[in-house]
Amino acid sequence: MAKIVPFKAVRPARDKVSLVISRSYDEYSAAELASQLDYNPFSFLHVLNPAYVNVQKIATATRLKAVNLKYEEFKESQVLKKEEEPIFMLYEIKSKGNTYTGIIAGTSLEDYRNNVIKKHEDTLSYRVEYFKEYLDYTGFNTEPVLITYPEDKELQDWITAKKQNRPLYHFSSVNRNMHTLWRIKYDDEIEWIKKKFEGMDSIYIADGHHRSASANMLLEQNQDSDNENLNYFMSFLIAESDLKINEYNRIVHDLNGLSSEQFLEALSNDFIIENKKQELWKPNEKFSFGMYFNGEFYALQLKEKEFNSVYEALDARILYEKVLHPLLGITDLRNDERIEYIPGNQPITNIKKMVDESEFEVGFMLYPPTIDEIKNLADNNLIMPPKSTYIEPKFRSGLVVYEL
Structure with a gap:
């Protein structure tokens, strides 16, 4: 039984919403960040980057306290406004032919601990600790955890009908995505949605394992607090059919001392290799891999396809066990500097370019x-290999804020 709750959301003033929202702070180059900070006084980046040029030289506590002060300044100047009553929100993103629609809500950390909310990724302790400090010092979060739930026709029909109502926001962002947001504020709607999720045995984290783990750590350190908001973390809940799961592709700096001939011969032990020449080829089925090497594309089809578990049968795991580890000598997928990862929503011409340039x-x-x-792994308490999925949609900072 999954528990979700409405909350007093903080959001941009209606006339400023398209100016306030931003991508995640770490997605901006230094030049892009400087431009936004110089020319857009309403950007949420001013909150995330409060007037420091050399932020890495500033003590963490000092910088995060400044984030909180800037956030309060945005509220005082009415750039951001807080709802008077707890609400849910319905949010739609239209992006490059895809439409994502979901409910923004508070999600129970008790469910997280009891594995009602299921996980499929491991976390890095230093990242969990840092974001816990971020939550503690700033007192807010604006990046919801992306959670997916099983298909529910009644809920989907309700969402479809709700989207016919006048929205609170309807605007486009500079990447040409269209954003629409509706408030769910009536008691009968709120209770009906809560009961819908209470009828679900499990829901699944799609993206945001570190954020949820950090919220849990903060709660553990404040067990005696009477702050009810600490018992929940903000989530964007979408149906499984709305989720877009991309792969992470891999590029490797060298062949671990192998010649081109030796490398191809070693690959042929486990794969049927087909030279695709200059065809921009990527796999269209499981157990099939694309490769760009020596100026040409190759199709690699796995020969042996019998596995003992869903984990062993993951394509990312197969590539590691058959190629990356035994042939290219990569043992640590997280930290080895010889390997890098390219999200699957980027064109494969990017991989071609990086290899052609001899890097x-x-x-x-x-x-x-x-x-x-993903669900099978989570149900069996198994963890995916690092960088196995790049999941969309991605949420914009500053659109909805959950206060602690």
């Missing part, structure tokens, strides 16, 4: 995991 020797394209694979 990398070889690139691999994978077929994305399915939602069934």
